[in-house]
Amino acid sequence: MKRRFIVPCLYLSLVLNFIPVPGAHARQTVPQTTTPTTAGATLNLAGLRERVTVRRDGRGIPHIKASNESDAYFAQGYVTASDRLWQMDLLRRTARGELSELFGRSTLEEDKRHRLFNFAGVTEMMVARLPQRLRAGLESYAQGVNAFIASRDAATLPVEFRILRYQPRLWQVTDSLIVGKLFEETLTANWNQDLTRAAFANLPAAQRADLFRNVSSLDVILVGSDRPKKNPAATSPARTRSSAVQPRTGMSVETLRLLERDEEMMRRSLERVGIYAEDFAASNNWVVSGKHTTTRKPLLANDPHLGASAPSIWYIVHLEAPTLQAAGVAALGAPGVAIGHNARIAWGMTSLEPDVSDLYLETFDTSNPRRYMTPEGWREAELRREEIKVRPNPADPATETETLDVTITRHGPIVFENNGKRYALRWTALDPTRDFFGVINTLNFARNWNDFRTALSTYGGAPFNFVYADIDGHIGYYGAGPFPIRKTGDGSVPFDGSTDEGEWTGMVPFGALPHLYDPPSGIIATANSRVVGLDYPYHLTKDWASPYRARRIMDLLRAKRRLTVEDFRRIQSDTYSYPDAIFTTEVVKLARPLAHGSSAAMPVGDAAGWRALVALFDGWNAVSDAESRVMPVAVEMRRAFRRQVLNAALGEDLARRYGGVHSDNFVDWVITTRPPQWLPKEFNTYEDLLLASYRQARESLRKQLGEDESKWTWGRIRQVRFSHPFAGLPVVGAQFAIAPLPQKTGGSNNTINAGAFVSMRFIADLADWDQTLLGITLGVSGDPASPHWKDQLADWYAVQPRRFPFSTRAVGEATAQTLTLVPATR
Secondary structure: OOHHHOOOHHHHHHHHHHOOOOOHHHOOOOOOOOOOOOOOEEEEEOOOOOOEEEEEEOOOOEEEEOOOHHHHHHHHHHHHHHHHHHHHHHHHHHHHOOOHHHHHHHHHHHHHHHHHHOHHHHHHHHHOOOOHHHHHHHHHHHHHHHHHHHOOOOOOOOHHHHHHOOOOOOOOHHHHHHHHHHHHHHHHOOHHHHHHHHOOOOOOHHHHHHHOOOOOOOOOOOEOOOOOOOOOOOOOHHHHHOOOOOOOOOOOHHHHHHHHHHHHHHHHHHHHOOOOOHHHOOOEEEEEOHHHEOOOOOEEEEEOEOOOOOOOOEEEEEEEEOOEEEEEEEEOOOOOOOEEEEOOEEEEEEEOOOOOEEEEEEOEEOOEEEEEEEOOEEEEOEEEEEEEEEOOOOOOOOOEEEEEEEEEEOOEEEEEEEOOEEEEEEEHHHOOOOOOOHHHHHHOOOOOHHHHHHHHHOOOOOOEEEEEEEOOOOEEEEEEOOOEEEOOOOOOOOEEOOOOOOOEEEEOOHHHOOEEEOOOOOEEEEOOEOOEOOOOOOOOOOOOEOOHHHHHHHHHHHOOOOEOHHHHHHHHOOOEOHHHHHHHHHHHHHHHHHOOOOOOOOOOOHHHHHHHHHHHHOOOOOEOOOOOOOHHHHHHHHHHHHHHHHHHHHOHHHHHHHOOOHHHHHHHHHHHHOOHHHOOOOOOOHHHHHHHHHHHHHHHHHHHHOOOHHHOOHHHHOEEOOOOOOOOOOOOHHHHOOOOEEOOOOOOOOOOOOHHHEOEEEEEEOOOHHHOEEEEOOOOOOOOOOOOOOOOHHHHHOOOOEEOOOOHHHHHHHEEEEEEEEEOOO
């Protein structure tokens, strides 16, 4: 996270240099978490029904034992707040568009962006629709959070509150729901891709087809196949609804740059709170049945990929009550366990990279900017006025008010405007009938596949690839979540809002969503890439991630007859890079005959370049470890190759906008087939292009790493940085700072081990829950004075998640500190 995206140092340095921090001298004497200093501590808390025991193990992880669900969630809220209250407040403020009240005008545009979405209003409407059990759990959790807030004063709140001189307001049910909206934003807010595709509308159809390749020979298909139908002319009704609709014109360069600006604001907001998923690097999961394991019971793994942050976005917890027993990681601010296991099943999830948002180009009346055209004629748009508090003076918590008028059409709010064109957004995240966290609450109680399916059938949040295993030996997969069916088209480019062509006519039926149960192979793996064949009748997305991670996982799972937890851990640490292996293999094929200057037309000096390439790449294992001196050259050369091909064909602005996941399949295709139509005109052959790319790569590395080629290592390029919003501040910032680490285990977005983007590692052993491994990036505490602020960092760095005790015996043996919560006497 770059410091300029957090809080301007000028702003907070004024606060720190000229304002005394309340309670600063009590920092070391006032505990900032409830982790007791001695075993057997007791707290009296209003709101509890019965006694609760919280046992913290050696990593400070709370194992909560309660007599009922309500108290279990109350205790979860209390201990989570005791460890992470300021982070929780930052999350809800981000989603609500309330950062400027703390940070001033530096975050005003971010706040305006979130006010357009009106997450606050959406979650208010959601509350009344929540199932009773979920609402009760959310209320109990909120009561626990508020019990902790009530126990603090200005001198004993977490230090971030004291630096910024403000008090947290009480936690509400809507605050938990609104945190879920941030997850939906990072995983489903891909409406900008619709405008990007529209920018390519003026290109020839054949060129567009080359660029937007969704099929790769490396794809791991779970449902259906890519085999042609016997009657190619036959098309199902669902497929007809998914046909593409092309816009009449492309996008201007100005529009493309405005899109980049919007994406930069989104990145700043989500990266600050640790929920940003760069370039679709958003998780691996896999499960194998007992016929592939030494224990004859299933094993399940999951490692979500999100931007590195301090503290971690995940909170490890173990909940136990007569009706509830679940352990794993919780999404911060929400009750229950998001990814983990109970006494009978384990589950994990990865993003399905869904297309659940559409843009509509609305036609407004030039004489009345609130009137817009519909199939029935002109209609008046709604207008919502947002009031945003802004702190104008860093030395004074007092605020001024900025207003923002949001125009809302029948499709949703106007979220993008340029040159008189105004686009409205329809997005499942703005639908108050669909909740993100409800499935988490229900999954915690599931005991078998039928319970699991039933829970997922009501899920309304960001669509995920859910993997499943149970102690009876069954495994399964479900791609669950709401997927719109459009009247025409697939929503991959903006619709004309004045017509009904792009209307949502329903959602893909739950039974028709991709799923598997006990597949004959006994292996299921997902990694955000394409999971359905071309014969699948519904449109899910065009933004599948590259297939490299999923293919490598399958390769490794199939390489050994019987797998263990340790084998799964080694797979999570794997850094084999498929795209760089493909690229360098093709380079060597071309380089080997030229390395000895066999071509009479070859310029003097070219043979030496080819010999260097052969010496560098021939026999390379394509492993991106930290000490590799091949990986930096391979990556930079592939990048230079891609840049030259695309810049020549599209121009720099459009080429830069193209990027993303689509370019991986495209570059693989170009380097392996070398089509003449994509060779830049300034090169006579692809050999000339590759040699030029090699020279550009070397020049780029000189600029990044210096002249000494012995220091051109992957670990120096890929550094691990866990940034806290205050880490760069003078005086107090040092306590939050974590020194950058060379990426010891290597990795990239295209490898199973994605390095700094791995936010958590989980391996569930269905034969013995106490052998399950779990670890997050830093530690459970958000207080830098706590021993658990970063006590998991070394394990994370070495890809060595520790055992996570579950049984009563194992938890008892692991207990380092005990806290008893008892109802306050009246």
